[in-house]
Amino acid sequence: MSDVTTTDLYEVTMAMSYLREGMTRPATFSLFVRDLPPERGFLVAAGLESALDFLSGFRVGPEDVAAFASALHRPERDLALLLGLEFTGRVRAVPEGRIALAGEPLLEVTAPLPQAQLVETYVLNQVSHQTAIASKAARCVLAAAGHPVIDFSLRRTHGPRAGFQAARLGAMVGFAGTSNVAAATAEAVPAVGTMAHSYVEAFDTEEAAFWAFARSHPGPVTFLVDTYDTEAGVRVAARVLRDLGRGPGSAVRLDSGDLGALAVRARAILDAAGLPDVRVIVSGGLDEYAVDDLVRSAAPIDVYAVGTRVGVSADAPFLDSAYKLVEYDGRPVMKLSSAKVTAPGPKQVFRRPGYADVIGLSDEQPPDGGIPLLETVMRGGRRTGRRPRLAECAERFAADLAGLPPAARRIRDPVAPRAVLSGRLTDLADRVRHRIEESVAR
Amino acid sequence: MSDVTTTDLYEVTMAMSYLREGMTRPATFSLFVRDLPPERGFLVAAGLESALDFLSGFRVGPEDVAAFASALHRPERDLALLLGLEFTGRVRAVPEGRIALAGEPLLEVTAPLPQAQLVETYVLNQVSHQTAIASKAARCVLAAAGHPVIDFSLRRTHGPRAGFQAARLGAMVGFAGTSNVAAATAEAVPAVGTMAHSYVEAFDTEEAAFWAFARSHPGPVTFLVDTYDTEAGVRVAARVLRDLGRGPGSAVRLDSGDLGALAVRARAILDAAGLPDVRVIVSGGLDEYAVDDLVRSAAPIDVYAVGTRVGVSADAPFLDSAYKLVEYDGRPVMKLSSAKVTAPGPKQVFRRPGYADVIGLSDEQPPDGGIPLLETVMRGGRRTGRRPRLAECAERFAADLAGLPPAARRIRDPVAPRAVLSGRLTDLADRVRHRIEESVAR
Numbered sequence: 001m002s003d004v005t006t007t008d009l010y011e012v013t014m015a016m017s018y019l020r021e022g023m024t025r026p027a028t029f030s031l032f033v034r035d036l037p038p039e040r041g042f043l044v045a046a047g048l049e050s051a052l053d054f055l056s057g058f059r060v061g062p063e064d065v066a067a068f069a070s071a072l073h074r075p076e077r078d079l080a081l082l083l084g085l086e087f088t089g090r091v092r093a094v095p096e097g098r099i100a101l102a103g104e105p106l107l108e109v110t111a112p113l114p115q116a117q118l119v120e121t122y123v124l125n126q127v128s129h130q131t132a133i134a135s136k137a138a139r140c141v142l143a144a145a146g147h148p149v150i151d152f153s154l155r156r157t158h159g160p161r162a163g164f165q166a167a168r169l170g171a172m173v174g175f176a177g178t179s180n181v182a183a184a185t186a187e188a189v190p191a192v193g194t195m196a197h198s199y200v201e202a203f204d205t206e207e208a209a210f211w212a213f214a215r216s217h218p219g220p221v222t223f224l225v226d227t228y229d230t231e232a233g234v235r236v237a238a239r240v241l242r243d244l245g246r247g248p249g250s251a252v253r254l255d256s257g258d259l260g261a262l263a264v265r266a267r268a269i270l271d272a273a274g275l276p277d278v279r280v281i282v283s284g285g286l287d288e289y290a291v292d293d294l295v296r297s298a299a300p301i302d303v304y305a306v307g308t309r310v311g312v313s314a315d316a317p318f319l320d321s322a323y324k325l326v327e328y329d330g331r332p333v334m335k336l337s338s339a340k341v342t343a344p345g346p347k348q349v350f351r352r353p354g355y356a357d358v359i360g361l362s363d364e365q366p367p368d369g370g371i372p373l374l375e376t377v378m379r380g381g382r383r384t385g386r387r388p389r390l391a392e393c394a395e396r397f398a399a400d401l402a403g404l405p406p407a408a409r410r411i412r413d414p415v416a417p418r419a420v421l422s423g424r425l426t427d428l429a430d431r432v433r434h435r436i437e438e439s440v441a442r
Numbered sequence: 443m444s445d446v447t448t449t450d451l452y453e454v455t456m457a458m459s460y461l462r463e464g465m466t467r468p469a470t471f472s473l474f475v476r477d478l479p480p481e482r483g484f485l486v487a488a489g490l491e492s493a494l495d496f497l498s499g500f501r502v503g504p505e506d507v508a509a510f511a512s513a514l515h516r517p518e519r520d521l522a523l524l525l526g527l528e529f530t531g532r533v534r535a536v537p538e539g540r541i542a543l544a545g546e547p548l549l550e551v552t553a554p555l556p557q558a559q560l561v562e563t564y565v566l567n568q569v570s571h572q573t574a575i576a577s578k579a580a581r582c583v584l585a586a587a588g589h590p591v592i593d594f595s596l597r598r599t600h601g602p603r604a605g606f607q608a609a610r611l612g613a614m615v616g617f618a619g620t621s622n623v624a625a626a627t628a629e630a631v632p633a634v635g636t637m638a639h640s641y642v643e644a645f646d647t648e649e650a651a652f653w654a655f656a657r658s659h660p661g662p663v664t665f666l667v668d669t670y671d672t673e674a675g676v677r678v679a680a681r682v683l684r685d686l687g688r689g690p691g692s693a694v695r696l697d698s699g700d701l702g703a704l705a706v707r708a709r710a711i712l713d714a715a716g717l718p719d720v721r722v723i724v725s726g727g728l729d730e731y732a733v734d735d736l737v738r739s740a741a742p743i744d745v746y747a748v749g750t751r752v753g754v755s756a757d758a759p760f761l762d763s764a765y766k767l768v769e770y771d772g773r774p775v776m777k778l779s780s781a782k783v784t785a786p787g788p789k790q791v792f793r794r795p796g797y798a799d800v801i802g803l804s805d806e807q808p809p810d811g812g813i814p815l816l817e818t819v820m821r822g823g824r825r826t827g828r829r830p831r832l833a834e835c836a837e838r839f840a841a842d843l844a845g846l847p848p849a850a851r852r853i854r855d856p857v858a859p860r861a862v863l864s865g866r867l868t869d870l871a872d873r874v875r876h877r878i879e880e881s882v883a884r
Contacts, residue, residue, distance in 0.1 A: 006602040008594070008621040010635035017658040023644060071623045071633035113644060120638075124597045125605060133600075152450070155566045156760045158575075158600035158607075160448040163567060165601065179450040181513045191513035193452035196562075198767035201775040202465060202555060205881060216459040228778045228882045308760045317759040318598045318750045325640035333643040336670045439647060440670045 003054055004064040007121040012068050012082070015114040019081040025329035026089075027113040028346045029120065030105045031127055032324075037316030041414030042355075042404060044138050044397060045094040045106050046169055047130030051123045052383055058087040058119060087115050091378035092362070094349070097134075097172055097393030098373060099400035101357055101419050104349045105374060106131065108362075113328060120323045128321040129162070134169040136313040138397070139288040140306050141174040143411050145295050148176035148303045150192050152283055153311025166311040172393045176303075187390050192305075193222075197255075200227040210240040220249030222281060225266070226256050234266045238273035251279040251303070259284070260299035267300035281305060287314065292411040334432050343425055344432045349373040350422075354405060360422030367422070445496055446506040449563040454510050454524070457556040461523040467771035468531075469555040470788045471562065472547045473569055474766075479758030483856030484797075484846060486580050486839060487536040487548050488611055489572030493565045494825055500529040500561060529557050533820035534804070536791070539576075539614055539835030540815060541842035543799055543861050546791045547816060548573065550804075555770060562765045570763040575608050578755040580615040580839070581730040582748050585853050587737050590618035590745045592634050594725055595753025608753040614835045618745070629832050634747075635664075639697075642669040652682040662691030664723060667708070668698050676708045680715035693721040693745070701726070702741035709742035723747060729756065734853040776874050785867055786874045791815040792864075796847055802864030809864070 018024065033043060060082045069076040089111020094100050106127055109116045140149050151170040154163035160182075167183030177192035178184050184191035195213060203209035210223050223240070225233030237252045252270070254262050259282045270278045282294070283305035291304045308314070324342045325333055332344035346362040350370030358367050366372060376384055407415035421429070460466065475485060502524045511518040531553020536542050548569055551558045582591050593612040596605035602624075609625030619632035626633035637655055645651035652665050665682070667675030679694045694712070696704050701724045712720045724736070725747035733746045750756070766784045767775055774786035788804040792812030800809050808814060818826055849857035863871070 003602065005624040005627065006596070006605070007623050008596055008635050009623050009626070009633045010621065010637055010641075012623065013636050013655075013659060014638065014641045017641070017655050018644070020658040021654050027640075027644065029640065067623055067627040071626050117638075117640065120640075121597050122602060125599065125602055128598045129600045154448070154450055155563050155765075156570045156763065157567065158571045158604040158754065158759075160445065160564060160567055161603050162600040163448070179452065181449050181451050181454065181509055182447040184451070184513050185447065185509040191451045193450050194455050195452055196456065196559075197777050198469075198471065198559065198562075199452075199456045199459070201767050201777065202460070202469065202770045212463050213455075213459050216462040217455060228878055232882055312600065312754075312759040314759055317600075317754040317756050321598065323597075325643050328644045335639045335643065436670055440674055 002061060002064055003122060004058060004060055005067045007118065009071055011118050011120055012072070015082060015118045016079065018114045018117065024112045024114060026110055027116045027325060027329070028108055028110045028327040029116050029323050030326045030342075030347060031107040031124060032105045032322060033102055033131070034320045034322060036102045036416050037319065039315060039412070039414065040135060041408030041410060041416045042135065043100045043131055044134035044173060045098045045100045045131060046096050046134035046172070047127035048093050048096045048107060048377065049387055050126040050130065051107065052091065052378055054122050054126070055087045055091065055119060055378060055381065056383065060085040085115065085118070086381060087111060087119060088381040089115055089378070090376065090380070092374040093377050094373045095375060095377070095393070095396055096388065097396035097400075099397070099404060100349070100373070101355065101417055104357065104359055104419050105347050108346055108374065110346065124321060124323045128319050130165055130169060132313045132316065132319045133166050133311070134173055136288070136310055136316070137166070137170045137175065138173040138401070139411060140291055140304070140310055142409050143288040143292040143295060144304050147295065147301065149174070149291070150303060150305045151175050151178040151180065151310070152193070152305045152307035154180045156308040157311040163311060168390065170310070172390055173397050174394065189390075195222070195224050197224060197227045200224060206233055206236045207240060210237060214240065214244050214246070220246060220251070222251040222253050224255060225252045226254055230254060230257060230262050231265055231269065234269045238270055238275055238278070241275055241278055242273055247275045248277040251281045253281040253283060255284040259301070260294050260297045263299045263301045279303060283307065285309065288411050332428055332432050334429065334436070336433065336436060343421060343429045345425065345428050347425070349419065353403070355403070355408065355417035357417065357419035358422050359419045360425050361428065364422060364424055444503060444506055445564060446500060446502055447509045449560065451513055453560050453562055454514070457524060457560045458521065460556045460559065466554045466556060468552055469558045469767060469771075470550055470552045470769040471558050471765050472768045472784075472789060473549040473551075473566060474547045474764060475544055475573070476762045476764060478544045478858050479761065481757060481854065481856065482577060483850030483852060483858045484577065485542045485573055485761075486576035486615060487540045487542045487573060488538050488576035488614070489569035490535050490538045490549060490819065491829055492568040492572065493549065494533065494820055496564050496568070497529045497533065497561060497820060497823065498825065502527040527557065527560070528823060529553060529561060530823040531557055531820070532818065532822070534816040535819050536815045537817060537819070537835070537838055538830065539838035539842075541839070541846060542791070542815070543797065543859055546799065546801060546861050547789050550788055550816065552788065566763060566765045570761050571604070572607055572611060574755045574758065574761045575753070576611040576615055578730070578752055578758070579608070579612045579617065580843070581853060582733055582746070582752055583616040584851050585730040585734040585737060586746050589737065589743065591616070591733070592745060592747045593617050593620040593622065593752070594635070594747045594749035596622045598750040599753040605753060610832065612752070614832055615839050616836065631832075637664070637666050639666065639669045642666060648675055648678045649682060652679060656682065656686050656688070662688060662693075664693040664695050666697060667694045668696055668704075672696060672699060672704050673707055673711065676711045680712055680717055680720070683717055683720055684715055689717045690719040693723045695723040695725060697726040701743070702736050702739045705741045705743045721745060725749065727751065730853050774870055774874050776871065776878070778875065778878060785863060785871045787867065787870050789867070791861065795845070797845070797850065797859035799859065799861035800864050801861045802867050803870065806864060806866055
């Protein structure tokens, strides 16, 4: 079974009906985040490359048809129209790493209606998940205020693949390394990490553990010092590091307790031991809020290792994302119910200085000083260019971050810039709403 | 590259050192959840089967060694001792679907130290993630108080595989179906779902959409009625369903607005149209809290579709889990720092009526009325039995749930039963602590 079956059943039932009705004209779906979670001042667009990989390989094979038929309790012949269906559409998207705002399309798919519908679930999943994680990780980099941040999240992400993405996206927004070997090697991110408490416990004493570690690892080492008593552990580490002559590049790691206070003690012990080059790394339940507190306290901490809370975006583990039909066969459409109104038509986002973004129609002229964010990344079901390297995505993020208003960068109570709708888009929305209301009233 | 590299780097550095030091005697690691998240009265053990799949196939191949060497900037020959390493150990675990409490080992691994260490990250990831999701989903079933619950989470889980697990674990704790085709077909769970707002919008009118859907789908249908105006939508659906003569088994779905109030109106419209058999399904941001509110309000809702908030366990997206060394080469060990003290030695959990659980040593006689929870599931690196069917795990959950105290089942402010330590385990912990404190003081 392929990724084609990684879909909500209703995509299949709708596609079957569209095909039966001959409704195969081009449709445009727009993927966007309605509102930002609390404590978010911006989004970092991500998941596009995973989505494009999926779309490039999308083809309904016989085994997929068999799965659909089984799920629907229908004979396979009822699904014959789906067999061999590929994605041949166009995708316009905000490139990975760029900063985006609420309401701004991150991605638009234009394809024959059944195709554009069938790919919804997978594409929405990847973009929603990865954008949530990248946005969370970016805040850690801001909180660390120039100190290196490293990723330790793999052990508690939602599955191994989510851990891979957390490591990759962390690196995209500026993390200095990851503990995740698979991600580090695949994405050319520095791999970091040395020992756990279990290692120290497996030896008779902390000192024996540190010596043994140094024996098998030449060069700088990081000793975990809080297995039994943190200050005693730092003293042992200092003694071993001094005897080894391995100060520069080496470190002690604190993983529990009052990290700020313990870092002060650790620093003092290391300095007194003539080891000013030995760094202090902290870990253990950290996220951007905890890092911000520690940085503001001016604790002598050199490196922040964040993990679980970032890898699952604990305070906002999902985004209020949507993949909405905005045009079918040249006719703009929108949904009216409750608060979930969606603006009709294919769109473009124009970025103006200070994030005074304008959301307009895709064929609009940019407003003064407005630079379009969405680029055509797939045409006829094929990528228009090569897959970008992670470093390129990282450069995009860094460039966008540089222009982000300070209020949006705040860790607590950030103020997110709000995009406005262009005059043409507002007019179109009014006309479509009027048309629908007339129709429903009839 | 295999799953072997889906690991934290430090597992590799520690394993290298253990091998160099000849520390390959048996070690036991215990995997448990220290404390339950707020608003949880119990855990549902899950992830074991994924962990066993991983352990069964664990073998460090040449490509893994190459990845490790690359991550460490070391020549491959430095990692030669790892090449070909397989998992040959024993696993004792709480079977999937059983209810467990804070502090109770969900799984214990006993294997030569380097092996038991190398598998930590992956095993901890799977058990932590899946136990978190299963525990959340179980609360939805409790909240629904006998009404069917279905899973719509795939679009916003942390990647497609996490969506698969959410669907599977939902079914394990009693969900009636899932929208996820891949999971439904792989796990023999009913697949559910019919149409999205985009489908309705692609037609000129709601009525045209409903008729078209019925044409391609014989038998009962579910019409989504809130695309434009919910009450008008219900009236259109009622008319089409009556004309089709497809009342029984069919349904209307409400996906936005005040679901309780709209369900009352929808029910009244359907009843007035002579369609008492047409059910009302609700969806849209639901979790156990919202379901509980709706059930308590006696809203005429037949089926609850939960999604994102359950698939990511939004209020508790991770568990405070640990994989701790408890014994090496026959010597019990423990960690003392800060609040994270771990009890030493291989353990067993004895369940007594009313969840008056006792955590004791693995070789203890059960206390009066105590039934051991951990079973040997792997020996010599091979499963001791076949992989259980999902239905068997579901039966275990149902049986355990039947005996769970009412206070633990509450949706809000649940009271989790607390396991106590046996006298023998308490004595051992005191002795080991004393030994370590003596050693650190020296």
